[in-house]
Amino acid sequence: MSRLLLEIHCEEIPARFLAPLSGEFAEGLQAWLRDQLKIELPVARFYSPRKLAWRVEGLPLEQPDQTEVQVGPPQRMCVDAAGAATETGLKFAGKWGVGFDQVRFEQPAGKKEPVAVVTMIKRGRPTRDLLAEILPALITGLHVPRAMRWGRSEFEFVRPIRNLLCLLDGDVVPFELDGVTAGRETWGHRLFHMDHPGKVAVAGPEDYERALEAAGVVVAFAERRERLARQLETLSAAAGGRVVADAELLATLAEIVEYPTIVKGDFPESFLELPKEVLVTSLKEHQKAFCVEDAQGVLLPCFLTAANRPDDPDGFIKSGNEWVLRARLYDARFFFDEDRRQPLKERMEKLKSLTFQRELGSYFDKTQRIAALSEAMASALGLDGTDGRLVAQSCKCDLVTLMVGEFPELQGIMGGEYLRRENAHPKVWQAVKEHYQPVSAEAPIPATNLGGVLALADKLDTVAGCFAIGIIPTGSKDPLALRRAGQGIVRILFEKGWNLNPVRVAALALDGVEAKATKPRAETLAALEAFFRDRVAFQLELAGYAGAVRRAALAAGWTDLVDLKGRCDALAGFGEDPRFASLAQSAKRISNILKDETVAEDFDPARLVEPQELALARQLPALEANPDHGSLLAALADLAEPLESFFNAVMVKCEDPELRAARLSLLFRLRKAFLRVADFGLWQ
Amino acid sequence: MHIQELILRLQRFWADRGCLIGQPYDLEKGAGTMNPLTFFGALGEQPWNVAYVEPSRRPKDGRYGENPFRLYKHLQMQVLLKPSPARVQELYIESLEAMGVDLRKHDLRFEEDNWEAPTLGAWGVGWQVMLDGMEITQFTYFQQVGGMDCRPVSAEITYGIERICMFLGGLDNIFDITWGDVKTDEGVFPISYGAVRQREEYELSAYSFDHADLELHWQMFTAFEKEAWLLLTGPGHFLSAYEQALKMSHTFNVLDARGAVSTTERPGIIKRVRDLTCACARAYLEHAAQGAVRPEADGGKAVSA
Numbered sequence: 003m004s005r006l007l008l009e010i011h012c013e014e015i016p017a018r019f020l021a022p023l024s025g026e027f028a029e030g031l032q033a034w035l036r037d038q039l040k041i042e043l044p045v046a047r048f049y050s051p052r053k054l055a056w057r058v059e060g061l062p063l064e065q066p067d068q069t070e071v072q073v074g075p076p077q078r079m080c081v082d083a084a085g086a087a088t089e090t091g092l093k094f095a096g097k098w099g100v101g102f103d104q105v106r107f108e109q110p111a112g113k114k115e116p117v118a119v120v121t122m123i124k125r126g127r128p129t130r131d132l133l134a135e136i137l138p139a140l141i142t143g144l145h146v147p148r149a150m151r152w153g154r155s156e157f158e159f160v161r162p163i164r165n166l167l168c169l170l171d172g173d174v175v176p177f178e179l180d181g182v183t184a185g186r187e188t189w190g191h192r193l194f195h196m197d198h199p200g201k202v203a204v205a206g207p208e209d210y211e212r213a214l215e216a217a218g219v220v221v222a223f224a225e226r227r228e229r230l231a232r233q234l235e236t237l238s239a240a241a242g243g244r245v246v247a248d249a250e251l252l253a254t255l256a257e258i259v260e261y262p263t264i265v266k267g268d269f270p271e272s273f274l275e276l277p278k279e280v281l282v283t284s285l286k287e288h289q290k291a292f293c294v295e296d297a298q299g300v301l302l303p304c305f306l307t308a309a310n311r312p313d314d315p316d317g318f319i320k321s322g323n324e325w326v327l328r329a330r331l332y333d334a335r336f337f338f339d340e341d342r343r344q345p346l347k348e349r350m351e352k353l354k355s356l357t358f359q360r361e362l363g364s365y366f367d368k369t370q371r372i373a374a375l376s377e378a379m380a381s382a383l384g385l386d387g388t389d390g391r392l393v394a395q396s397c398k399c400d401l402v403t404l405m406v407g408e409f410p411e412l413q414g415i416m417g418g419e420y421l422r423r424e425n426a427h428p429k430v431w432q433a434v435k436e437h438y439q440p441v442s443a444e445a446p447i448p449a450t451n452l453g454g455v456l457a458l459a460d461k462l463d464t465v466a467g468c469f470a471i472g473i474i475p476t477g478s479k480d481p482l483a484l485r486r487a488g489q490g491i492v493r494i495l496f497e498k499g500w501n502l503n504p505v506r507v508a509a510l511a512l513d514g515v516e517a518k519a520t521k522p523r524a525e526t527l528a529a530l531e532a533f534f535r536d537r538v539a540f541q542l543e544l545a546g547y548a549g550a551v552r553r554a555a556l557a558a559g560w561t562d563l564v565d566l567k568g569r570c571d572a573l574a575g576f577g578e579d580p581r582f583a584s585l586a587q588s589a590k591r592i593s594n595i596l597k598d599e600t601v602a603e604d605f606d607p608a609r610l611v612e613p614q615e616l617a618l619a620r621q622l623p624a625l626e627a628n629p630d631h632g633s634l635l636a637a638l639a640d641l642a643e644p645l646e647s648f649f650n651a652v653m654v655k656c657e658d659p660e661l662r663a664a665r666l667s668l669l670f671r672l673r674k675a676f677l678r679v680a681d682f683g684l685w686q
Numbered sequence: 687m688h689i690q691e692l693i694l695r696l697q698r699f700w701a702d703r704g705c706l707i708g709q710p711y712d713l714e715k716g717a718g719t720m721n722p723l724t725f726f727g728a729l730g731e732q733p734w735n736v737a738y739v740e741p742s743r744r745p746k747d748g749r750y751g752e753n754p755f756r757l758y759k760h761l762q763m764q765v766l767l768k769p770s771p772a773r774v775q776e777l778y779i780e781s782l783e784a785m786g787v788d789l790r791k792h793d794l795r796f797e798e799d800n801w802e803a804p805t806l807g808a809w810g811v812g813w814q815v816m817l818d819g820m821e822i823t824q825f826t827y828f829q830q831v832g833g834m835d836c837r838p839v840s841a842e843i844t845y846g847i848e849r850i851c852m853f854l855g856g857l858d859n860i861f862d863i864t865w866g867d868v869k870t871d872e873g874v875f876p877i878s879y880g881a882v883r884q885r886e887e888y889e890l891s892a893y894s895f896d897h898a899d900l901e902l903h904w905q906m907f908t909a910f911e912k913e914a915w916l917l918l919t920g921p922g923h924f925l926s927a928y929e930q931a932l933k934m935s936h937t938f939n940v941l942d943a944r945g946a947v948s949t950t951e952r953p954g955i956i957k958r959v960r961d962l963t964c965a966c967a968r969a970y971l972e973h974a975a976q977g978a979v980r981p982e983a984d985g986g987k988a989v990s991a
Contacts, residue, residue, distance in 0.1 A: 013775055014813060016798030051796070148800070150811045152827055153769045154838040161811075162827075164772070192779070196790060258797060289819055307819065309793040319793045322818025325853065329755045336753070355948060 004063055004129065004171050007207030008137060009048075009055035011165035011188050016148075017257035019160050020049045020223070023144055028056055030140045038132060040066055048210070048221045050260045051310075052189070055221060057207050061170070065126030072098055074118035077107040094118050130170050134177045137168065141179060155180055165189055165201070172206050190217020191260050193311055218312070219260045227256035233264035234292060234306055241266065243294040243302050251286055258290070259310040267291075267324040271303045273331045277419045280334055283409050288330045289323060337404035346420045347396040349403070356402060359482075361471045362518055365398045368463060371514040372397065376459035378510060383500055385451055393433035393452050394459060396421065400434075414438040440490050443544065447494045454494050458507070461487040466511035469526045469533070470519035488537040495563045496541050503561040504534040535560060542566075547574055550685050557681035565631075569679050572631040581642035582685060588645040589682035592669045595654055605667030609660055614648040619668055625675040635679055641672075687854045689761070689879060690866040692785060692847060693739055696763050699784040700737035703777060705765065708738030713929060714936040717742050718764030718844055719803060722928060727766055728831045728840045729967055730974050737765040739847070743936065745943035748891030751884040754859035758890045759883075761847035769838030770827055778815070778825065778843055786854070793818050801826045805935050805959040807833035807967070810842070822850050832967020833960070848879070894943045903946075907937045907955075914962050924969035931962040 015023075028045040035041050039062060048055040074080070080091030087095075087102045095102045098120050107116040141159075149158040157180035168175040168184040177184050187201035194217045202217045204210055214221045220229070230252060238245045256262065273281065278293075278301055285291040291307035305327065309319045353366040362368070373394035380390025400406050400417030418435020422428075429452050436453030437460055439446060448454040465487050468474070475484050495502055508530045512523065519526065538560045542552045551573045560566050576582060607619045621641065628634040654665045676682055701707050711721040718724065718740030727734045740762045748758035767774060775796070783789060796813035801824065803809070812826035824844040828836045851863045861880030868875040914930035917923045938955055941947050947955060 014796035014798075018798070148811060150827055150829060150839075151836075152839050152841075153772065162770075162772075192794065193790065258795060310795050311793055314793075316791045318791050319818045321856065322792070322820055322853065325856065325858075326818075326820045328858065332755065357948075 003059070004061040005169075005207035006058045006061055006133065006175070007055065007167065007169045007204070007210055008057075008175075009053055009165075009167040009188055009210075010141065010163055011053055011167065012159070012161045012163050014051045015049075015054070015161050017051070017254060019147065020051075020054070020257055023146070023160065024049045024054055024056070026144055027054070027140060030143065031056060031058065034136055034140065035061075038065060038136075039129065047223075049223055049257075050219055050221050050226070051258055052260065053219070053221060055167075055210065057210065059207075061129055064128055065132060067126045068124040070122045070124055072120050072122055073110060074105075074120070077116040077118060080105065080107075080118045091118065095120070098122060130173065130175055133168075133170060133175045137175065137184075138177045138179045167204060169204065169207050188214075190214060191219050191311070194218035220262060221260075223256055226259065226262040227252060230256055230262045230264060230308060233262075237264055237266050237306055238292075238294045241294050241302060241304050243296045245306060246282055246293040246295050246301075248286065248292065251290065251292065255290060255308040259308050261311055263309045263312055263314075264306050265309045265314055265319050265323065266304060266306050267320050267327065268304045269324065269327055269331060273335065274301060274303055276331070276334055276338055277415070279412060279415045279419070280338065280405065280409070281331075283412055284330055284334050285327065287409065287411075289327050291323070291327070333408070334405070337408055341403040341405055341416070342420060342423060345424055346399045346403075346417060349399040350396070352402045353398055359467065359471075361520065362467045362515060365401060368467075369394065369398050371463050371467075371511070372456070372459045374514060375463060375507075375511055376456050379458060379502065379507060380452070380455050382502060383451070383455065385455065389429060389452055390455055390459075393430050393437075393456050397434045397437055397456060397460070440493060443489070447490075447497050451498070454498050454500075458491055458494055458502075459511075461491050462508055462511040463514065465491070465533070466508050466526075466530065467515045467518070469530055470512055470515050470521055472521050474529055474533070484533075485537070488533055489540065492534065492537045492541045492563070493544075496545070496567060499564055499567070501562060501564045504538070504563070505531050505561055508534065538563065538566070542570060545570070551680075553684040554680035554682060557684050558677045558679060568631045572635045573680055575632070576635055576639060579639055581639045582682070584642040584646055585638060586682045586685035588642070588649060589673070589676055589685070591649060592673050593683050596666065596670060596673065599666055601666045601670040602663065603667065603670065605664040605671075607664075607668075609664035610668070611661065612648075612652050614644065614651045615665060615668060617644050618648055618672065622668070622671055622675070626671070631679055634675075638676060638679065645672075687786060687851055688864045688866045689847060689851055692851055692854075693761075693763065695784050695786075696781060696845065697737065697739075699781050700735075700765055703735075705735040705737040705767070708736045710738060710740050711932075713932045714743050715740070715932050716744055716935065716939060717803070718762040719806065719808070719842065720932055720935070721764065722925065724764060724766045724842065725806060725808075725831065725928070725963070726967075726970050728768060728828050728836055728842075729834060729971055731837065734766065734768040734840075737763070740764050743890075743939070745890075745894035745939045748887065748894055748943065750891040750895075751861070751880075751887035754861070757848065757860060757883075758887050758894070763845040763847055765843040765845075766840050767843075768840035770841035774841045778823070781843075782817070785850070787817065796825065799824065804956045805931075805938075805963060806831065807960045807964040812842075817853070820849065820853050822846060822853065832970075833964035834967055834971065851879075894940050898940050898944065900941060900944060900946050903937050903941050907934055907941070910934045910937065911958060911962065918962075918965055918969060922969055922973075924966040924973065927969075928963065928966040931959055931966065934959050934962070 024047045028047050031045055032043065035043055041062065043058050043060050046057040074094040075090050080088055080094060082088050091105065092102055095105050100120055104120055106119045108119045109116045146158065146160045149160065151158055152162040163180060163182055165188055166179060166182050166184040167186065167188040168177065169186055174186050175184060187203050189195065190202050202213055204213045211221055220226050234245050281301055282293050285293055285305050289305070289307055291305040294302045294304050294306065296302060307323055314320055350366060353369060354364050356365045358365045358368045373391045376394040377387045377391040381387035397417060400413060400420065403416055405416045406413050414437050415435055418431045421431035421434055429450065432450045433452040433456045436448035436450060437456040439448045439457055448457050465484050468482055468484055473482060491504060495504060509527060512526060539552065539556055542556065547570050551570055555566060555569045555573055558569065610616050610619055625634065625637055628637060652665065654662070654669065656662050697707050708723045715721070721738065721740055723736045723738060727736055741759055742762050743759045745758060747756050749756045771777065779789065795816040797816055799814035800811045801809065808828065808831040810826040810828040814821045815823040815825055822845065826842045828840045828842060830836060848860050848863065852860055855863065857863060861878060861884050863879040865877045865879050865882050868877055910930045910933045914927040917927040917930065938959065
């Protein structure tokens, strides 16, 4: 069994492309191994700023032999009456390079008569030869999102390829790509090569990590991330705090260094007067640095970032990063001071020239719509409608501040901070600060109720407005992230337990943009309904309900999210009960029976005759009157057995038309009671 | 490190590596790329290495000479290497050492940063080069210039002179950089960057933010455009037409600094400049194809390094 190692050494590859390229190649290689070597093997992946590498263990030295059956003319044409080969027969044998004695006659399935057959054995080729052919093809076949050319070559890749290392055990797999020939050597860290001008030889695939570590490169991403995480912990503890955790930033740092070292720097304490969010964002975006906070979450005047080398011998790296950060924080403080020279709400006029969406007008227009919507929803929820309007009034003003111009991700947060410092009422600044939440599927929803209302109003206006002018997400196309906005709406309603029908409030939002709509209202409403149904379904999935629960509960109605949640909880609680399978069976039977019938809702129970149906009829009023999903569901479960006996004993569609009508009505009413909780026909 | 010393070292370094040392082009522009030595030099097949300093004006970045880190006008050291050499990163790193940076003691990284100049119909991919966490250079492989695919591809290296000087000197204020020493019979006088440029920063910032006549600038923008198309469509003069495009670009930047260009107008205005620069690029290539210019186009006498 052999080991294969391939390394593509490039000029610095953009960090965001490393993992996708690494994964795509590994999949391609695995597919080829399956197809050509008939073997399923894991592919170890390595990458660093200048390297993409893969290693596979357990390859056969040779490709397995493959047999191929070749089918020829019918036997009667190949052999004459005397049993000798005809010209056709000889020709067929000759075509495949065998003697006529190796031709057999068989009748394959689907043929009417025996035909000439030869079995060819295709000798497996040496794995090394096959690899030399396939590896360059796999590399050039990689999907590179922003490919480039360099020099005079027409070859395209993510960045110029400067070296190829490819070993099958101790031997080079010989191939060439754009003038670069694969060999047994590669480059280490630039720092290492200041004292070692030549390339680094790698004895065999298993020596790869060791050889590179000796040359200053930790080539496994996970290892670099792990080492960075450990240093972050140690250094932040030594500084008397902990890092403000950020998994994305940690991964980025591990992607942009070949040798991972954390460097601690300090910044002047006076910058701590900036809002925490500003410092955290500025450090992350500008300097790829972590903030350090104490146990109370208060920031310390220091930062941690990565260097691409093992040490900082003269302190240049520390002082360099500090220098840059000072300049950045100086800018941030300048923005912060400048922005506060004018009360936030005085920027309303400027919002008139800030386009929200070409057809939907400016952010000034949007603010007016949000305010009306927010007021209406606050009232509907039993909050103070005036408050709803109040919190909306200056919520978009921070979009024209210098700080948000520099850090768009601080939208809302800065508005809230500026209002707080203007001594606005806490409910106002809190609502403004929270109104872009949730910013992702994992991020929290607004904590305050007014913040939740404002967030809903903002998102509803965006979604309804876009739908009204025909911007509707389809497939992978959702340029304005409307699905995320829609999900946010549903999540807020769901988690807040607010009894607002998403379609109804979307219709309310639609009223606000009516004058700008380009699509007929009915069409937009239908699209919004389908859109929100999908969002609600996805919300149930996110909330962790099983498929059967989701399907059954959704089919029984989804626009009242509080009710839906109650039903899902009740159903999830009963999910294990064996009586549900029987109930589901009976529910399906009821649906089938009622399919083509016109049924009256009212019936005279006295018409019924069999004890089984009378028993059901007796239970009906209690079922219909039960307001609580949990106990209704328990009552339905108790119905499983009576229903079974009913179907065993009673023939619903009997001759007597009045009895038949009464039975159908009974079933109709039962199904109606079921549907208050779930469509058990979908319980599977 | 004095500004002038840094410039001299970089010019010496690149001249020794086979670059022509060019001069700044005497019109306002936002970046060294706009100098015809780069814009036209990057087009066509013939080898072309050139390096020069370009004063670059960014009206929006003006801070009246009050911000220690930002300037209306800064100096770029621009290097264009066509075709991009196989050892281009190594060459660049050697240039840092020539500046006096001992890389054994610093942290050097190339982080993705792609470049686009919509008014020039140009884009490329590359990096911002980070030294100890500071961006000191923009490094780009041109893929398109003037709307044309670059064949061959050029490498463009742009050093931010003031930043590098501040950084190497550990200075917290641009205006504290020393430009150079004036030696006279009366003694040696170190001259600061501020002494040479601070008043200029103040006046030029004030001009773009406060005094520039916006109506006049809109008129000029249109007038330059008209003149350019006359030059191109009449005598077919792409160099003088290109100068008009540079003037349009700067005029646009002044208007933009004043917030006089709305987000909706913006793409249209940029396109008017781009249409012109792209037409200049096409006219240049047609002209070059007739074999009228460049004696070096006939193959050159390749000398191995």
